[in-house]
Amino acid sequence: MTTQDSALDLAAAPLARPYRVALGRLGLALMLLIGWKVGADVAGPLYVADPLKVLWRIIADTPSGVLPRHVYVTLRLSVLGFAVGCFFGVALPFLLRRVPRFSDAIEPYIMASVGIPKYALVPLFILWFGIDDAPKLLLVGLLVFYPVFIAVFAGIRNVDRRLIDMARVVGASETRIAREVIWNSLMPFFFAALKIALPRAVSAAIIGEFLVGNEGLGFLIENSRQNFDTVGVFTGIVVATALVLLINAIVVAIDRRLNAWRPADREMEP
Amino acid sequence: MALLEIRDLEKRFDGRSGHDAHWVIRGLSFTVKEGEFLTLIGPSGAGKTTLLNLIAQIDGASGGQVRFQSEIAPIGDPKALRPGLSCRIGYVTQEDNLLPWRTALENVLFPLEVQGRLDAEGRARADMLMRAAGLAGFEHHYPHELSGGMRKRAALIRTLVYDPPVILMDEPFGALDAQTRTQLQEDLLRLWNLGRKTILFVTHDIAEAIALGDRALVLSRAPTTIAGEHAITLPRPRDIRGIMTHPDFAALYQRIRAQLQ
Numbered sequence: 001m002t003t004q005d006s007a008l009d010l011a012a013a014p015l016a017r018p019y020r021v022a023l024g025r026l027g028l029a030l031m032l033l034i035g036w037k038v039g040a041d042v043a044g045p046l047y048v049a050d051p052l053k054v055l056w057r058i059i060a061d062t063p064s065g066v067l068p069r070h071v072y073v074t075l076r077l078s079v080l081g082f083a084v085g086c087f088f089g090v091a092l093p094f095l096l097r098r099v100p101r102f103s104d105a106i107e108p109y110i111m112a113s114v115g116i117p118k119y120a121l122v123p124l125f126i127l128w129f130g131i132d133d134a135p136k137l138l139l140v141g142l143l144v145f146y147p148v149f150i151a152v153f154a155g156i157r158n159v160d161r162r163l164i165d166m167a168r169v170v171g172a173s174e175t176r177i178a179r180e181v182i183w184n185s186l187m188p189f190f191f192a193a194l195k196i197a198l199p200r201a202v203s204a205a206i207i208g209e210f211l212v213g214n215e216g217l218g219f220l221i222e223n224s225r226q227n228f229d230t231v232g233v234f235t236g237i238v239v240a241t242a243l244v245l246l247i248n249a250i251v252v253a254i255d256r257r258l259n260a261w262r263p264a265d266r267e268m269e270p
Numbered sequence: 271m272a273l274l275e276i277r278d279l280e281k282r283f284d285g286r287s288g289h290d291a292h293w294v295i296r297g298l299s300f301t302v303k304e305g306e307f308l309t310l311i312g313p314s315g316a317g318k319t320t321l322l323n324l325i326a327q328i329d330g331a332s333g334g335q336v337r338f339q340s341e342i343a344p345i346g347d348p349k350a351l352r353p354g355l356s357c358r359i360g361y362v363t364q365e366d367n368l369l370p371w372r373t374a375l376e377n378v379l380f381p382l383e384v385q386g387r388l389d390a391e392g393r394a395r396a397d398m399l400m401r402a403a404g405l406a407g408f409e410h411h412y413p414h415e416l417s418g419g420m421r422k423r424a425a426l427i428r429t430l431v432y433d434p435p436v437i438l439m440d441e442p443f444g445a446l447d448a449q450t451r452t453q454l455q456e457d458l459l460r461l462w463n464l465g466r467k468t469i470l471f472v473t474h475d476i477a478e479a480i481a482l483g484d485r486a487l488v489l490s491r492a493p494t495t496i497a498g499e500h501a502i503t504l505p506r507p508r509d510i511r512g513i514m515t516h517p518d519f520a521a522l523y524q525r526i527r528a529q530l531q
Binding site for chain 1: 328363372380
């Protein structure tokens with residue numbers, strides 16, 4: 001065997017694996033769809049909607065603007081709530097860093113408040129803020145706030161002190177240190193939190209819509225159920241899942257780009 | 271007047287219970303002249319890093335005095351410390367402490383950037399130093415893509431690029447193999463010759479201390495004091511690879527080793 005042959009063998013091996021994995025995943029997806037179809041046939045249309053009917057419903061309701069409108073309402077609520085929760089989740093740890101004693105005092109209370117079941121507070125929010133967007137925004141915001149706050153708080157505590165000392169010695173101001181050293185150090189923590197917080201934001205928005213309002217994917221699902229329209233329920237679930245998957249894919253792509261410096265995300269060089 | 275004066279310096283670390291406080295440095299005094307290459311030799315755990323941290327004002331002393339030019343470092347209040355004394359004391363630490371999210375060149379430019387001095391002249395200087403240290407072609411590599419020796423060079427250049435009059439170096443070549451080490455020592459002497467800075471170079475390697483310095487101080491075990499002082503009269507420019515065969519080398523080496531024990 002020539003050296004060229006062995007080089008070809010080595011090149012072929014890593015190519016084949018991802019190809020097989022992709023094929024396996026596709027096969028699994030197909031099996032799930034078939035399982036769904038069989039389930040629908042066995043359980044009857046009232047309990048499990050036929051996947052083909054769901055597909056036709058999505059195709060039919062998209063050009064009319066009914067489905068896009070629901071998606072838009074849910075997405076808007078998720079994004080706004082996410083922005084609010086994320087803002088406080090990032091800003092608060094940075095402020096607390098400036099007052100370490102207060103930070104130590106308040107930490108156990110914040111950690112204890114993680115345990116409050118946020119969904120249980122919704123009736124209270126409705127009582128306080130009415131039935132407009134406000135209670136739903138608050139719910140989404142709170143559910144996003146906690147993972148982001150905890151990750152950023154822990155991230156700030158874990159910043160390598162030696163990097164901060166180095167930056168001080170070369171003349172960096174405290175603002176500069178916060179922006180350069182601390183912010184970049186906690187990026188991996190922040191993105192880990194985003195991967196939890198973003199699907200949560202959509203889930204919280206949908207649950208909020210179950211309870212109040214007359215638009216959005218949550219409303220579509222709940223309203224369809226009340227009208228015995230199982231196809232509508234499944235359509236809402238499928239679209240919501242697709243939405244979360246899409247958002248996650250965007251976060252992962254941004255993470256890859258921004259955090260390309262991390263050794264794990266790159267091929268190590270000899 | 272000496273550029274840097276350390277007088278009766280004391281540093282105590284308080285134990286967890288408050289009772290078992292222990293002294294790392296006690297009654298340490300020495301001076302450094304402008305343009306001098308001073309090497310400090312001490313066994314592991316001799317408080318060498320602590321001493322440099324006190325001089326760089328990353329950490330505050332418990333007693334005594336650190337004077338740089340006419341300024342005396344504050345004692346007691348850590349918030350009054352001025353790390354790096356307005357960029358006049360550079361510090362090459364034991365670990366390279368490169369920012370992992372910045373490329374080699376971006377790391378080197380970091381001090382200029384935060385000091386608001388990132389102009390064409392600064393970039394040209396960074397380029398010149400990168401080339402002089404053999405880092406040309408690696409400007410856009412992240413630290414984890416560089417070898418240990420390259421990272422040390424990048425860390426050294428990051429300090430040289432903003433030209434502080436005094437540079438502290440804490441066993442910068444400690445964790446490297448013998449070949450890379452010798453190469454870096456030669457690089458350092460060459461860079462030092464470009465513009466003679468005041469350097470305090472901490473090491474546990476006697477040969478390194480002799481090869482590089484104008485004067486060597488031997489430190490005792492903690493609590494650290496000065497155990498001995500040696501003028502190194504070997505002529506410059508020095509040949510690091512051949513210095514061990516110099517007639518004065520062996521005698522000096524023996525005297526320092528005797529004091530280290």
